[in-house]
Amino acid sequence: MIRIEVTRRPQPSRLLSAFSPLIALGLTIIAGSIMFMALGKNPVAALYSYFVEPLTEVWSLHELAIKAAPLILIAVGLSVCYRANVWNIGAEGQFTFGAIFGSALPVLLPGFQGPLVLPLMLLCGVVGGMAWAFIPAVLKVRFGTNEILTSLMLVYVAGLFLDWLVRGPWRSPEGFNFPETIRFHEDAVLPAIWFASGRAHWGFVFAIVAAVAVWFLLERTLKGFEIRMMGQSPRAARFAGFSSGKVVFFALLLSGGLAGLAGISEVSGAIGQLRPVISPGYGFAAIIVAFLGRLNPLGIIAAGLVLALSYLGGEAAQISLGISDKAARVFQGLLLFFVLASDTLIHYRVRLMRTVKAGGGDA
């Protein structure tokens, strides 16, 4: 009889923490090929359109940066929350509220122009995200409510509030009754990083800077130490003299602020106005990105790019091979599944055991 034994390693394996993403990629390619063959498609062509095609053209590299920017920004903030054991699931709402706060300036005061507009908008975006995250923080610290529920429910409140704004008071008078605000004036648009080649905007730069800064915060400063300690061992953190309430506030406000920044950057850089739907679910996808990056801000940069690539690859495969978007999503799911599964190998050893007789009851 053969059984599989999973034993915890005494120490995490360095080798496997380097190679587990490659193992995951290999397994995804194998499983994906089987799936594409079963669909009657050429697996080589399918994999090419997934992983290579989006990287061959300059414009699609720009699209990659545009898609990755909000994912990375939000996920970096979430990594702080999750390391602190604060389960902020409502980044999508904080993203939306950041977008609303930041857009107030160009929408309500279109006459106010100049170089000050953009910094003020970004600042308002951050404040908006923070304000929305402040609510679950207060509820948790003051009344002990579960932040998973409160932050999640606030996502829908924010979404409906945005919907009401763009259909009601903020609707553009020249918009033929379409539910959208006026287009932002030039000073309110986040500029492209490199105009000549494509439309990727400064949001991507913000994302990289935020990731590096938060990495430094978590790994090198006392504040980061406090956050990690509170997440890993709350009793020891109290013994260290840290306050759990302060950590909850800090983590939620930081992640809310970054989500808000992502929101206003997306609206100002990629869309140019407010609409009822401004996000394809970045706030939720960022949860996946945060875990794919192992809650490490530098890993999150890579994870954000990979997830953005799989979005673009999915679109490319739909166009060039006629694969349904369901199959594209399954393939994305396979990738995530194998990445998370392979990470198990870092902490656990899996062995096939041949036992003479299970239970050893032959006495």
Place this chain on the structure above:
Amino acid sequence: MLLQTRKLTKVFGTLTACDAIDFSIRSGEIHALLGENGAGKSTLVKMLFGSLQPTSGQIVWQNSPVTVASPAAARKLGLGMVFQHFSLFDALTAAENITLALDERAPVADIGEKARALSVQYGLPVDPNAVVGDLSVGERQRIEIVRCLLQDPSLIILDEPTSVLTPQEADRLFETLFRLRDEGRSILYISHRLDEVRRICDAATILRHGKVVGHCQPDRETPGTLARMMVGDTVAQITRAPHAATGETPAILVSRLSQPPVGPFSTALHDVSLTVQRGEVVGIAGVAGNGQGELFDALSGEQRQSLADTVQLSGKPAGLLGVSARRRLGAAFVPEERLGHGAAPQMTLTENLLLSRHATDGSAFIRKGGVIARDMIGRAAARISAAMDVRKGAEDPPAAALSGGNLQKFLIGRELDRQPAVLIVNQPTWGVDAGAAARIRQALIDLARNGSGVLVISQDLDELFEISDRIAVIHDGALSAAMPVAEATAERIGLLMAGAAAAPGNAGVAA
């Protein structure tokens, strides 16, 4: 032979925890397993009980080789185990807890009846309907033992069973063990208490650094010879210079500290008053779960008081202050639970050093902008490890990778390194081997003699007699007056521990 091991070996990475262990247990004997922390006792027992698989070697049960694939398989063979840390659910009754752990399914009421019958038979009174959270540690241990006996085992493994008992409770446990032995069952008894081993065990196997270094008949040895076999050389004798009373401000002054229970299973504190002078060691004896943890939290500031003067440290009111502020007054704390309270298990030793020192040593350990000075902390950690002889597998391993004794040496060293004016320790040497324990106790005395006030909460009476100048007893959240150690006897302390004549604040001295 009931049980034999042949060249039993367990390797973890580069560490050989058990190296070709040969030993055997006869039917109807109480066999002691002695060894320092990290000597391989737990690993050996885990292999016997099926929670670890040996790397090589053989276990022979009743003269036939067996593979013990899991604890369930071990129970089927006839092995029972009573763990050092109980595995009981506080919110369930005794009978429900026992039912949960059994491999076969049966109604709770039937099992409760069986448990009651067994408990009467072996002199282990257990009420099957009592909620575990309301029971004393001694009672919880009885539930564990009864649960184990329900499986009718031929070999019972007991891991440090007396560490949580009063002397009187321990005596009762020994009677039960003798009765079990007389029925032909065998007992594998793991303990650090050499006196106990000499008193009740028929044979002993001594482990050091994963190897068997000797077999002996404990009643023919002295505690000194046993300790020498365990440690390899003579255990340092504790020296205690007489304590000169100082008339200055006391190091710790607690006046009329009362506190309601913090959670459903915690103990209230009633009118606790206590003085620790500079230069002395005061011990607090008591059976586990009588408010020691609550008193520690109240003194450390994890639980604040409502009046500033209730707790004074070095003459300054501290009742309203939190942990960091109390540390800044010169106080240092070492809690009972190492992993998860005194240290964060997955964090490295250097990070765990910062845990209790970031507030007091901010100027050395924290640079401008809140950046951690990792080189300085690394150096301090190396200094502490050298001073306390902390043995570790890597330069800066996670706290959980150290053996209990070595981690405790580090945690005590972490505070001593500051030369604190006040040190409050809960269970300083619990589960620590003889050599390390001697080192820790000596360090506590030396700190006091250098002018600090030291308060030691411990369930180990021998330890308290060895190091304390005065001893008080905590029972049900009330503290007796502290009596000079010369006037304290084990009987007198034992009675107070059991709650006799413990009117708060005036027992002991008046007796």
